[in-house]
Amino acid sequence: MKIGFIGLGIMGKPMSKNLVKAGYSLVVRDHNVSNEAELVELGATVAKTPKEVAEQVDVLITMVPNSPQVKEVCLGANGIIEGAKPGLIVIDMSSIAPLASREVHDALAAKGIKMLDAPVSGGEPKAIEGTLSVMVGGDKAVFDQCYDIMKAMAGSVVHTGDIGAGNVTKLANQVIVALNIAAMSEALSLATKAGVNPELVYQAIRGGLAGSTVLDAKAPMVLDRNFKPGFRIDLHIKDLANALDTSHEIGAHLPLTAAVMEMMQALKVDGQGTSDHSALACYYEKLAKVEITR
Ligand SMILES: NC(=O)c1ccc[n+]([C@@H]2O[C@H](COP(=O)([O-])OP(=O)(O)OC[C@H]3O[C@@H](n4cnc5c(N)ncnc54)[C@H](O)[C@@H]3O)[C@@H](O)[C@H]2O)c1
Ligand SMILES: O=C(O)[C@H](O)CO
Incomplete structure (x- = not known):
């Protein structure tokens, strides 16, 4: 089976390599040709x-930053919609707004193209290991057809509902991750300001509740002062904006998410948008005038 892969960045590159390892033959494309x-x-x-990718493949995976890029790749000039062979399945693994997933799905469906929204969690290390968590929305029969392909990049692949449900699940994931990093940063800045070694605090609490x-993925990065992404703050702002927009559309309430969004925005204004999201710790460090380090 021939698989297309569009978007070979921090995540897409290792994910596509794992498909090659699993024996699939790939046609790839990235804006930045050096990534190919x-x-x-x-x-x-x-x-x-x-369009040229779509002409050659049975299943086409997209892994680009956000909703506008998915719309451009799928529906824009020279997009997938113009080249699709009959029966093509698009698996969008980017993290985008659920509403955008439904819009792209409906536009593709009008041309007979099937689509799943299948964002991932686990970051670059799990993308390299092939142990990502995949959360999938869309038709169950299409999910079953594509399960083995997604499993070649993942430790778990779970169908969470109709189209858009994958990205609703991912927004929930991103809220939990952002609030956890904020809680970790708040706690470690407290310990540091109180004169207790944050490395020892981390070692003492990591096996408890x-x-x-x-904590295990991000505390060592903070303690090592290593904010190389990983997952960029500007992408996490994108996800929290999508979560807040979605909550406003449906009448949910995300006060903690709104607070962490403001912290991330402040870091972005400070020039840290391209740092790993663990750099959220720097927001607390600046206020408390401490450095959380070993
Ligand atoms: N980095 C992580 O830890 C992580 C984890 C889970 C999910 N995600 C999500 O995965 C997606 C990709 O993230 P990433 O960290 O790999 O980002 P990235 O910026 O490293 O990669 C995105 C790639 O898409 C390419 N691209 C953008 N627009 C394109 C277009 N129109 N046509 C072709 N290529 C195009 C870019 O050149 C780039 O190589 C995002 O939605 C992100 O939120 C990231
Ligand atoms: O869950 C993850 O992998 C990170 O939050 C980036 O999306």
Whole structure:
């Protein structure tokens, strides 16, 4: 089976490499052509536009930043919609607004193209390991057809509902991750200001109730002063904006998300939008006049 992969950034590159490892033959495309080279070395071929990718494949995965890029790749000039073979399935694995997933799905469906929204969690390390968590919205029969492809990049692949449900699940994930990083930063700045070594605080609490995947992934980055992304603050702002917009549309209430969004915006204004989201700790450090380090 031939698979297309559009968007070979921090996540898309290792994810597509795992598809090659699993024996799939790939046609790839990225705005930034230098990102294509490593896949070509592994035997993938390159197409110049999403339309050209769609002409050659049975399943096409997209992994681009946000809703406008997914719309451009799927529905824009030289987009997937212009080149799709009959029966093409699009799996959008980007984290985007659920409403945008439904709009793109409906536009593709009008041309007979099927689509799942299947965002992921686990970051670059799990993308490399092939142990991502995939949360999927869309028709269950299409999900079943694509399960093995998604599993080649993942530890778990869960169908959470109709189209858009994958991205609703991802927004929930992003709220939990953002609030956890804020809680960790708040706690470690308190300990540091109180004169207790934050490394020892981390070691003491990580096995207790305050322990978490986020704490283990992000506290060492803060303690090492390593804010290389990973997951950029500007992408997390995008997700929290999508969560807040969605909550306003449906009448949910996200006061903690709104507060953390403001902190991330302040860091972005300060020039840290391209740092890893663990740099949220710097917001607290600046106010408390401390550095959380080993
Ligand atoms: N980095 C993470 O830890 C992480 C984890 C889970 C989910 N995500 C989500 O995955 C998606 C990708 O994130 P990333 O960190 O890999 O971002 P990235 O910026 O590293 O990669 C995005 C890639 O898409 C390409 N691109 C953008 N527009 C394009 C277009 N129109 N046509 C072709 N290529 C295009 C860019 O050149 C880039 O290589 C985002 O939605 C993000 O929120 C990221
Ligand atoms: O869950 C994750 O992998 C991060 O929050 C980035 O989306």
